[in-house]
Amino acid sequence: MKLDGIPRFSSHELTIGSLLGEGGFCIVHTITKIQLNAREPLLEHDQMMRENLVNSNDIVVVKRIRNDLIESEERKAIADLALEVNFLAQLEHENIIKIRGISDHESFHKNSFAVLDLLRETLDLRIKKRWKREVHKASGVFGCCCSNPDKLRDLWVDRLTVACDIANAIHFLHSRNILYRDLKPDNVGFDLDGVVKLFDFGLAKDVSNEHRIGGFYKLTGNTGSLRYMAPEVYLDLMYDESVDVYSFGILLWQLCDLTTPFVGFNRKLHATMVIGRQHRPKINPKWQPGLKALISNCWAHESSLRPDFKTVLSLLFEEANQLSKLFEKRYDSSFV
Template sequence: MSRGTRVSSARGYNRRLSADSLDPAETDADTMAAWVGAMDPKEQEKLAQIWSAARQAWRGSMSAEVAEALDRCIASFHTVGGILSFGDLRVTDVLGTGAFATVYKALLPGPAGAPRVVAFKKLGTDNMQAMSVKTLADFECEVDLLRRLDHPNIVAFMGTTVDPLGVVTEFCSRGNLMVMLHNESVALTWARKLSIVTDTARGMCYLHAQRPTILHRDLKSLNILLDEHWNTKVTDFGLSRFKADSIAGNMTGQTGTYHWMAPEVINAEKYDERADVYSFGIILWEVYGRAIPYEGMTPVQIVAAVVARRERLPIPAGAPPQYADLIARCWAHDPAERPQFSEVLGVLEEMLQKHEKSHKLRDRTV
């Protein structure tokens, strides 16, 4: 098997292949992780032992700085506890692949023996030379934040693994919001849409209420998950940071994705939690119209429209006035004109309550 082989799912794996036939130096991490769930239980135990050898082989391709950052990340996991054995995870499917991580659907044994479906985000690529100190630092920060958070609208942290380096969280069966919005087979009522954005606002309100304040910095529909009960969960805290205590220490620099990025972030100016509010304004627009923001536009075109010309997406026809006004306020060019998430949540909860009340009255009169 050549280096760089990819496997999209473990379901197509030949169960007769043994762990001994996998060369640690020639088998990439994603392939090994995807196959472990399909192996015979005895072979799984062998593979867990092989993994350490593979990790050493990959370390040889790292720079000294990256290897040191990896050691710091692993040490931080051990310091706070919550370490899970990779051998206990039974990987079943690949949910998504990014530049420096792959997310898997997996089974984790429960306290009573019954397995629980979880999501496993494994850091690493086939080319470990491409791994940067920043990537490892962002991952360490993400895990550090996740373990601190406890809210029904924030994806739940369940533990970490160190060999390979990864984090285990709750599994959300309905996937991310963007895919859901553009799945024509899924009917979304106005009540459902209101519930989704209200849940998201609750999660963000919780983050911003922490002391120090936690900024998400990459809020977008791709980073909002829905579980089987339609509960919304904010996820992906790789770019999240604690808000600086002093104005002089406010963060600058580009983070996030241009379609959802606030003008002050694009311009690498100082920003605070109101940059997240801007991103949420785009999400409000997405959810109502079930459309892709700035579809067909390049990043350069988006920057020119949003920053230079101060243009915004057209408010969807038929949007309730209160909802349309909230969108416009959230994506205001001047951060000072944007509401805090506590106010955003209050508006959405009021709209949701009015809608539910009107439907109850209508049902009584039918």
Template sequence: MNIDTTDNIRNANERGLKEECRRSIRRLSMGSSFIPEGRTILDDDQNRVAQNDIEEGLELGQGNFSKVREVKSFRRNSMGASICSSTVSESFQPCVDPESRSYYYAVKKVRKDLSEARIHNATVDLVVEAQFLTSLSHQHIVSLEGVGDDPGSKDFFIILEKLDRTLANEIFAWKKEASVLKKIHCRDERKLSIKRRRDKHIEYARDLSSALAYLHDKNMIFRDLKPENVGFTHDNMIKLFDLGLARELKEERKVGRDKYLLSLCGTRRYMAPEVMKGSPYGLPADVFSFSLLLWEMVHTEKPFRNLDAKQHERALVLWRSRPKVSGDVPRAVKSIIVKSWNNDAKNRPRMIDVFDSIH
């Protein structure tokens, strides 16, 4: 195959990818309750950023489909003018907190080491995530600060509020801290320290539930709730991020009460039984996932940690087994965990009720 033929195939593939991204965005806006038609990221270039207008720093993390790096500076002030620069400048303007020396922003891109098919799917998901974040605003959902100037290209990227660490990192640190607290000799002091620590973890969980309740109020399902998709800012604000698999639930896919025709999606350890079985599902699937995440936050252990995929599926779907809730977990929290992981989706509470119950 000669070079010209290869280039033609590459160009055709990229045109096809851009067109699929455009179709995906149009589908999102059709019949949407919160994405106005004609005002999508394809129609509004207010927050567009060119690659050569940002200076990237250290890599912050890498997922299955994307990687994230810090943004050290901008050459323009369309984003965060009060933080970076008050005037447009041809030189790069640093975007860093002078006290903590923490950068404010991060750039998220699709990994280049994936197969052609996976790059294609990941790019569509990234464009979808950009559209959702453009249309959402909540203090516990990561904020979108800008989008690449060519949605749908393989080089597309998004600029996000920077997160310092994930909940997975934090839970690991909590577990180490718990082992230290157990060595405190004074029993009363030890109990008080453990209680304060657990109360803080529950407060984080309540903040996170408020973000999910906000999404559910817009009839949006997150679909991949796990510690790796929850992060913290440098000042310890918990944030939900990575909305690439989120979907707005629309009437044309509805087949019953809280049941929609959706693809099998998410991370096995946190999947609801109906999702794992490939049945129609809806917002209660997020509630189930949150119950396992809440359990993990108060126990600092992975749910179903000793089970392989087959064992987990049998335990969850056939035997309806769940992790054991420790006796020292506050009664209200234990109650909401148990109610939220009910095997029958229609018997789980709404996320707003979960939020109201956590204290």
């Protein structure tokens, strides 16, 4: 795929700042300065794109391949980074991270990098460090005493709004025949304006040219994070877009419950309980009926029972509206 619309930079033009995060294959650092060097003649449009980023004063980061990988891991890291860059270059959506630049190499290799918008925090951190604490505080000392129903309502609406934004991003991907395959709180972030951004497209798959057999694709199994992995992916069966719906169901439960699903489950226990016995996290009986039904339908063991993301979005909007009315009518502290 051509990347003509993405400005290119040499590593010498970037002043690297502090480490923001690291994954299995890549690390992310802040960029404190971009100093454009005199280079061989560039097309006017290419030079303008480079200058636009420098003059924007936008805060950006650089994603690079780790230098401590063994050869097989390095090859995988290069392929993943190339895949992510290619996806982000063709995708423009308010809830998907934007690529701002790439390395000026003709092909991807171990020194290649991508320049991306800065994300303030991940959804995982917001759940653990912010929402959980705020819900506890707003619930009062003994559940009802000193409780703040308005704050609790706002927190619920905030979380469902985030769920809508995530669903909106995945719905967009599916409309472009792209399976995301790694939906989890660690891959959802918030930019400096608080806008939800889906990132890390290393496991995404374009199925435009894939042949369906009985409505399913023969794709790589055991792809993604075990905790959020659909049963058919774990079992290396054929699958379709509904694998993202399953992951979303687990994530939606986590947004509501503010705890991590399947804590303490190793791979063997997960296979026995979640895959074999269809065990799922316990749904709070005090949650809204529609919300409980949506979660249950999304993480259904049988993929045909899961809704598509157009339906998910419609139901989420409805639940958010009903939630506001519920809290206005009567506050029940046991709901949270």
